[in-house]
Amino acid sequence: MAKPAIVFIGFMGAGKSTALEAARKAGLATTEIDELMEAELGKPIREAFEEDGEEAFRAREAEVVGSLLEKADGGAIALGGGSILSERVRNALDRHIVVLLEIDAATAWERIEGTERPLATSEEDIAELLAERSPYYEELADAIVPMADRRVLERALPAIQALEQMPEGTRMLWASSASGDYPVFVGRDLLGTEWWPLKGGRMCVTDRNAAPYRGRLRSLGCTIEIEPGEESKTLRQVEAVTRRLAEHQVTREDHVIALGGGVVGDLAGFCAHVYQRGVPVVQVPTTLVAQVDSAYGGKTGVDIGGLKNYAGAYHMPAAVIADISTLSSLPKEHLAAGFVEVIKTGLLAGGSLWEEVLEADLEDPAQLQKLVFDCARYKCAVVAADERDAGLRHVLNLGHTVGHAIEGVSSFSYLHGEAIGLGLLAALRLSGADDLRLQVKGILAQHELPTSLDPEIDADAILKMLQRDKKRTAAGVGFVLLSEPGKPRTGEIVDPAKVREAVEELY
Numbered sequence: 001m002a003k004p005a006i007v008f009i010g011f012m013g014a015g016k017s018t019a020l021e022a023a024r025k026a027g028l029a030t031t032e033i034d035e036l037m038e039a040e041l042g043k044p045i046r047e048a049f050e051e052d053g054e055e056a057f058r059a060r061e062a063e064v065v066g067s068l069l070e071k072a073d074g075g076a077i078a079l080g081g082g083s084i085l086s087e088r089v090r091n092a093l094d095r096h097i098v099v100l101l102e103i104d105a106a107t108a109w110e111r112i113e114g115t116e117r118p119l120a121t122s123e124e125d126i127a128e129l130l131a132e133r134s135p136y137y138e139e140l141a142d143a144i145v146p147m148a149d150r151r152v153l154e155r156a157l158p159a160i161q162a163l164e165q166m167p168e169g170t171r172m173l174w175a176s177s178a179s180g181d182y183p184v185f186v187g188r189d190l191l192g193t194e195w196w197p198l199k200g201g202r203m204c205v206t207d208r209n210a211a212p213y214r215g216r217l218r219s220l221g222c223t224i225e226i227e228p229g230e231e232s233k234t235l236r237q238v239e240a241v242t243r244r245l246a247e248h249q250v251t252r253e254d255h256v257i258a259l260g261g262g263v264v265g266d267l268a269g270f271c272a273h274v275y276q277r278g279v280p281v282v283q284v285p286t287t288l289v290a291q292v293d294s295a296y297g298g299k300t301g302v303d304i305g306g307l308k309n310y311a312g313a314y315h316m317p318a319a320v321i322a323d324i325s326t327l328s329s330l331p332k333e334h335l336a337a338g339f340v341e342v343i344k345t346g347l348l349a350g351g352s353l354w355e356e357v358l359e360a361d362l363e364d365p366a367q368l369q370k371l372v373f374d375c376a377r378y379k380c381a382v383v384a385a386d387e388r389d390a391g392l393r394h395v396l397n398l399g400h401t402v403g404h405a406i407e408g409v410s411s412f413s414y415l416h417g418e419a420i421g422l423g424l425l426a427a428l429r430l431s432g433a434d435d436l437r438l439q440v441k442g443i444l445a446q447h448e449l450p451t452s453l454d455p456e457i458d459a460d461a462i463l464k465m466l467q468r469d470k471k472r473t474a475a476g477v478g479f480v481l482l483s484e485p486g487k488p489r490t491g492e493i494v495d496p497a498k499v500r501e502a503v504e505e506l507y
Helices: 016-025 033-041 045-052 054-071 087-095 105-112 123-140 152-165 208-214 235-247 262-277 288-294 324-329 332-349 351-358 365-385 392-397 400-409 416-430 434-446 459-466 496-504
Strands: 006-009 030-032 076-078 097-102 143-146 171-177 180-187 202-207 220-226 255-260 281-285 299-304 307-314 319-323 478-482 488-493
Touching: 006 016, 016 030, 016 076, 016 097, 016 152, 030 033, 033 045, 033 054, 033 076, 045 054, 054 087, 087 123, 097 123, 097 152, 105 123, 143 152, 143 365, 152 171, 152 180, 171 365, 180 365, 202 208, 202 262, 208 220, 208 255, 208 324, 220 235, 220 262, 235 262, 235 299, 255 262, 262 281, 262 288, 262 299, 262 307, 281 288, 288 324, 288 332, 288 365, 307 400, 319 324, 319 365, 324 365, 332 351, 332 365, 332 392, 332 416, 332 434, 351 365, 365 392, 392 400, 392 478, 392 488, 400 416, 400 459, 400 478, 416 434, 416 478, 416 496, 459 496
Parallel strands: 006 076, 006 097, 030 076, 097 143, 143 171, 180 319, 202 220, 202 255, 255 281, 281 319
Antiparallel strands: 171 180, 299 307, 478 488
16 A cells, blocks of 8 residues: 655645755655646746636646645655645545644744735735635644744654554644653554654653553553552652662663653653653653643642642653543543643633533543643643743633642642632632633533532631742732633732632632
């Protein structure tokens, strides 16, 4: 059978020529459709548009590109920005690895203004055209690579090529930030594949909840098991894990695998950061909360007493492998609790992601996989813009200010997602978003999540714990508030009396 080609799609100015240059450096044969079309037509594309019209050009393009994709045997191909408008082309892309080179309208216009492209008329027209084509791009993409950095494809290409070895339906997102970048793979049965992102020894940090998946990881140098639960996120546990790494003579050529939920990911990532001043970590999240949120962005840490993540560091993963099949063994209440982070992300993103939240069926693997990928994509975009939590990244704290206080005061008797769900209700009350609060409360109830606090938990203790929130400044505790999906506000200082009312309303 013919091998799949790597096919780059995307809008004008996204960098398809640059992507082909990276492919050529990797030894791949390349084809640029715009060049092929000009050779077929015997004239520049702009002239073809002017003389024959766009409809005639698209018909000929569909014939040429469709035939090429149907016969292609490996290599790399860059399609024109509008090639995907053809049904024949879209169908022919099915067997190939399709890579969306992601770009926003403003950057596209900045790159193409004044060029000879026939549809490069104005920034407003470019924005409208991109909005029309984006649904096609999104649906076709097996991999998404943001193209703010022109050389990113040289770094991302090995991960893109790895998709050929992955189970059908696997998607890859390339995450970038100031400290570096890494691939995020989301799919089913990923842990059984031959491919692995790093060389060197593999040291697995995990807990017994993830025991069913250890056998799927190959060539483990050692396995360090911690007790499940937030109680393991301590400095004492950091010492125990790093001692074990030293006993196994782990070097900087080796790496840590964090196999488990958010606690394992936070602890293992922190241990990787401090051991020998830093060894790589591969995050392999096995819970929904970790797959949609905590595995990305490099925040690692442990608790000090009831104070959540009070000791920590930024340590970006070398890769994230989110195997959706691991979620099938989660207890129903843990899956539901993890869904709260999906609700939070949908509230922050708004638009289509919020619509996904409203229609979510956690028993549908395809829906679940799409939710994980889309949430990861949102969070990675936020981290790319603000890795060190200086501004925009604060939005990710929606619901966490009160939620973390509830966790600490209750000695972590609430699952993380359960506490954050209550924190979301408090934040929406403080936002004055009463209708949205009622809607979120209904979603929580639908998934059998708590919508009220245990009366034995002291409201004064929660309010006192709030004052020790790690994002507190001299001005006070800044809340993330949100009046409607997609429109968060950060750093909002709220009247203490209103905060008390919002907390007391939870009883």
